[in-house]
Amino acid sequence: MPQPRSTGPSKLILFDVNETLLDMSKLKNALIKAFSNKAAFHQWFGLLLQYSLVDTVTNHYHDFRTIGDAALDMTANMLQEKPLKSAEKHKLLALMTELPAHKDVPEGLKMLSKAGYSLVAFTNSTRSVLDQQLRYADIIQYFEQGLSVDDQRCYKPHPDTYLTAARQAGTEPASAIMIAAHGWDIAGALHAGLAAGFIARKGQTLYPLAPSPTYQGKTLVEVAKQIIE
Template identity: 40%
Template sequence: MATFPNSPAAPVVVFDVNGTLLDLSVLDPHFARLFSHPSVREEWFHLLERLWMVTLITDAYEPFAELAEAALRMTAQKWGIALPDEEKAAILQGMKALPPFPDVAEGLAAFREAGFRLAALTNGSLATAKTLLERAELTGFFDGVFSVEQVKRYKPAREPYQLAARGMGVATAEMTMTAAHAWDIAGARAAGCKTAFLARPGKVLNPLGPVPDWQAPNLPELARKMRR
């Protein structure tokens, strides 16, 4: 993977990882086999999102992997099925091998060629994020990779966005957070960031939430809009 050395003064764009750069639908066959319907994967992930929101309200941080497993066990209990250890392991290990969406490499290259500095900010662990980006051959696009575990506060709390801004040497107002999640857009805006919404399949904005500065159906189109 070629690297794209850009000036430290270049504008900064930070990307969410799971569901924005990397495609969770690769896990659907596991859920189809276990629950007889692949859509349960989305139900599980929505429950996982609720669990990390609870950690913010209660100020009781738990690691992402533990929340993911807890959400999986809760989903199985709700559906009234047993959760074999091998199936649980396959899903949780699958989270460490997510592929990029087809437009990601082209889109990130377009951002770099337009002069942007790029970073990734994940609600997952730092080690897993780095492994995922390396396996997806995306590492060379990024000047920084950050995780909420470094501040023990999940997005959409302000602290993770502030962490990424500090790590990139800019104020939050000088950083654009790009995500396919309405809650991420809202959190970034509350932290003072500019925002860009990537409309991945099935992802929509909250009509009561902040309007992003940019939005597009794919990364290359978003890069074209933001370079103007």
């Protein structure tokens, strides 16, 4: 069950990674090229998220990369393109670990760290992928921990994932903030009793049937300023 909202200040901040911290344009362009279709990335990423939820609801867990591989096959079918060879899929999925940080991210992380917040990366990817991502983007130094739903075998936005992540980081959920660029992630965190900060990355929107985020802005810097104030 969601915890009651704390009246004290939140000092733990959980961060989504893909699209929130990392710019996925490199992978987007590679998928468009591989399938010769401008809709390829959004088709694939949507399937990846959709079938991670299917695994959660049906209690049949596969890690994010495995679902991503299957989603590439599904994308080919839906776009009526030839299926990619195993080597091609491996190369595309490897790009998930070679994504740069959005330009605003280092400054925003530095601001929050300097203000005394404990920063924890929290992802649907495996811990191994998370570590590679943060190192490649040169932002790993800002994080005290990296947490993965792989430990729970249950994907965000299931409320239990946020509750467990907060407690793994040593904080009650009501004293934690989740920052993400996805409406579904914000909705999940809020329904779990956390505060939430939404970064309105291009093409992203909030879920209008969910509670409003505690903080929101166009960049991490804007959201960080609101949190610190």
